[in-house]
Amino acid sequence: xxxxxxxxxxxxxxxxxxxxxxxAERAGLRVLLVGKFAIGMGTNTSLANGxxxxxxxxxSEEAHLRATLESGRGLNQxxxxxxxxxxxxxxxxxxxxxxxxxxxxxxxFTVDRPKGxxxxxxxxxxxxxxxRLRDSSIKLLPGLVIFDLVIEEGEVRGAFGFFxxxxxCLIQSRAVILSAxxxxxxxxxxxxxxxxxxxxxALALRAGLSLFDLEFVQFSPFVLGEPRLSSFLLYPxxxxxxxxxxxxxxxxxxxxxxxxxxSRAILTQWDRxxxxxxxxxxxxxxxxxxxQVPEGAWEDYPLNFLKKSKxxxxxxxxxxxxxxxxxxxxxxxxxxxxxxxxxxxxxxEVAWGIHGANRLGGNALAECAVFGAIGGQSAAEYARQKExxxxxxxxxxxxxxxxxxxxxxxxLRKRRGTFDQPRDILKELKNLAWRCTGPVREExxxxxxxxxxxxxxxxxxxxxxxxxGDLFKRRDLENGALLLKAILEGSLLRRESRGTFFRKDxxxxxxxxxxxxxxxxxxKGELRITHTEKTQISKSLSAxxxxxxxx
Numbered sequence: 001x002x003x004x005x006x007x008x009x010x011x012x013x014x015x016x017x018x019x020x021x022x023x024a025e026r027a028g029l030r031v032l033l034v035g036k037f038a039i040g041m042g043t044n045t046s047l048a049n050g051x052x053x054x055x056x057x058x059x060s061e062e063a064h065l066r067a068t069l070e071s072g073r074g075l076n077q078x079x080x081x082x083x084x085x086x087x088x089x090x091x092x093x094x095x096x097x098x099x100x101x102x103x104x105x106x107x108x109f110t111v112d113r114p115k116g117x118x119x120x121x122x123x124x125x126x127x128x129x130x131x132r133l134r135d136s137s138i139k140l141l142p143g144l145v146i147f148d149l150v151i152e153e154g155e156v157r158g159a160f161g162f163f164x165x166x167x168x169c170l171i172q173s174r175a176v177i178l179s180a181x182x183x184x185x186x187x188x189x190x191x192x193x194x195x196x197x198x199x200x201x202a203l204a205l206r207a208g209l210s211l212f213d214l215e216f217v218q219f220s221p222f223v224l225g226e227p228r229l230s231s232f233l234l235y236p237x238x239x240x241x242x243x244x245x246x247x248x249x250x251x252x253x254x255x256x257x258x259x260x261x262x263s264r265a266i267l268t269q270w271d272r273x274x275x276x277x278x279x280x281x282x283x284x285x286x287x288x289x290x291x292q293v294p295e296g297a298w299e300d301y302p303l304n305f306l307k308k309s310k311x312x313x314x315x316x317x318x319x320x321x322x323x324x325x326x327x328x329x330x331x332x333x334x335x336x337x338x339x340x341x342x343x344x345x346x347x348x349e350v351a352w353g354i355h356g357a358n359r360l361g362g363n364a365l366a367e368c369a370v371f372g373a374i375g376g377q378s379a380a381e382y383a384r385q386k387e388x389x390x391x392x393x394x395x396x397x398x399x400x401x402x403x404x405x406x407x408x409x410x411x412l413r414k415r416r417g418t419f420d421q422p423r424d425i426l427k428e429l430k431n432l433a434w435r436c437t438g439p440v441r442e443e444x445x446x447x448x449x450x451x452x453x454x455x456x457x458x459x460x461x462x463x464x465x466x467x468x469g470d471l472f473k474r475r476d477l478e479n480g481a482l483l484l485k486a487i488l489e490g491s492l493l494r495r496e497s498r499g500t501f502f503r504k505d506x507x508x509x510x511x512x513x514x515x516x517x518x519x520x521x522x523x524k525g526e527l528r529i530t531h532t533e534k535t536q537i538s539k540s541l542s543a544x545x546x547x548x549x550x551x
Contacts, residue, residue: 081353242288
């Protein structure tokens with residue numbers, strides 16, 4: 001087993017992880033950045049639309065605060081939101097200093113693109129940061145899959161995982177930053193990278209931490225549904241000449257009752273449209289039609305990106321569907337991005353508190369920028385303090401080494417043939433997530449989902465990986481099943497609709513009984529769920545009245 005040591009270990013290499021690593025390295029510390037696949041480019045950041053909501057000369061901090069809390073429907077952590085709003089303009093400045101091209105917009109900033117460029121905004125965002133990594137002392141380990149956090153005497157001491165060649169690795173670290181993203185890819189229909197299967201959430205739960213509000217998942221309405229194409233999200237702005245219709249030719253946009261700019265109507269009713277399209281897809285195919293769009297419009301993004309495909313987007317309508325996009329829930333943080341486990345910090349989609357019941361458009365990247373920097377700085381301060389009080393690294397004790405040697409043998413001992421194909425089980429898991437915890441949920445399908453998931457989890461226990469690839473797939477299955485169980489159980493308990501969460505059998509928001517956060521934790525090997533009432537200040541800020549800022 002390979003043993004490594006570092007001052008700060010960063011797990012995950014999206015925007016939050018990259019900024020955490022760069023900030024910690026600037027403090028003069030040794031930083032190790034690991035990712036399941038390619039650093040930076042294998043993350044959801046590379047697929048992002050490049051929009052940051054943050055105060056500027058046209059959008060005040062007060063307006064940003066009110067809009068964020070309104071979107072969250074009373075479930076935000078107000079103290080964290082205030083820190084986020086205050087720090088967002090500085091985070092934008094720091095991104096510009098790193099070389100990220102950002103332009104001001106009505107409610108914040110957006111990645112600037114050369115005229116006529118068809119590059120994804122997320123690629124333009126992340127490329128300058130990767131260049132900074134190459135000029136830094138940060139050690140990069142792509143292809144290292146973290147299986148567990150290492151905890152000794154009540155604090156995190158590092159992590160354990162496997163390289164893609166199957167070699168086990170034990171990492172000792174003074175501090176760990178968890179920035180492993182969300183779990184959108186546990187759904188059959190999603191617009192995430194295929195590796196986003198809830199690794200960070202599972203690591204936190206198994207380390208004894210609580211997660212919050214996992215039942216709140218944001219769905220995008222317009223994601224490519226053609227069988228041979230990637231599940232790519234069609235970002236706004238939408239051309240005025242596009243059409244959206246079902247198999248009968250009925251105009252589905254009419255259900256939104258748009259006035260004037262239909263694209264604006266979509267942006268302000270994003271989540272409602274996801275529900276409308278989900279219902280429509282149960283009765284047949286839904287089509288997006290760009291055939292009436294003028295030729296000149298295809299020279300600009302995002303249509304010029306579609307034009308590069310061999311698929312005839314300009315010549316015929318194509319299938320679209322809603323898809324899982326973003327998780328509002330996650331690990332609890334304080335204002336310094338610290339979790340309740342000493343030495344463990346978190347940032348990005350894996351963290352909870354900013355978004356409440358629904359994410360304001362542009363807040364996801366802005367949150368990564370703010371708390372990525374805060375997490376890197378806080379972890380550096382923690383590591384420095386440990387160095388002052390404890391001196392040089394204390395090597396792992398013999399008992400710890402033996403424990404993880406046993407862990408390695410337990411994982412590898414399962415490689416003795418395959419009773420069931422992990423790929424087939426993952427497909428079933430994704431189908432189950434989409435069918436039972438998609439944009440529309442109800443008691444019957446949630447109970448059915450729990451029964452079906454119990455059977456799938458028993459089959460996962462009988463998977464004995466025949467290859468190293470199967471070993472990683474089994475871990476993906478374990479993580480995905482754990483997250484899906486949480487979403488199913490939390491959704492069944494919440495008997496209302498709020499933000500992105502829609503119960504068909506309880507279609508109204510119920511502040512009297514359900515203005516509360518859902519807490520998930522593992523106790524004696526079993527998932528437990530409790531609820532915490534919101535404080536009066538959160539209740540006073542939950543009243544509707546502000547129109548959502550466009551995504």
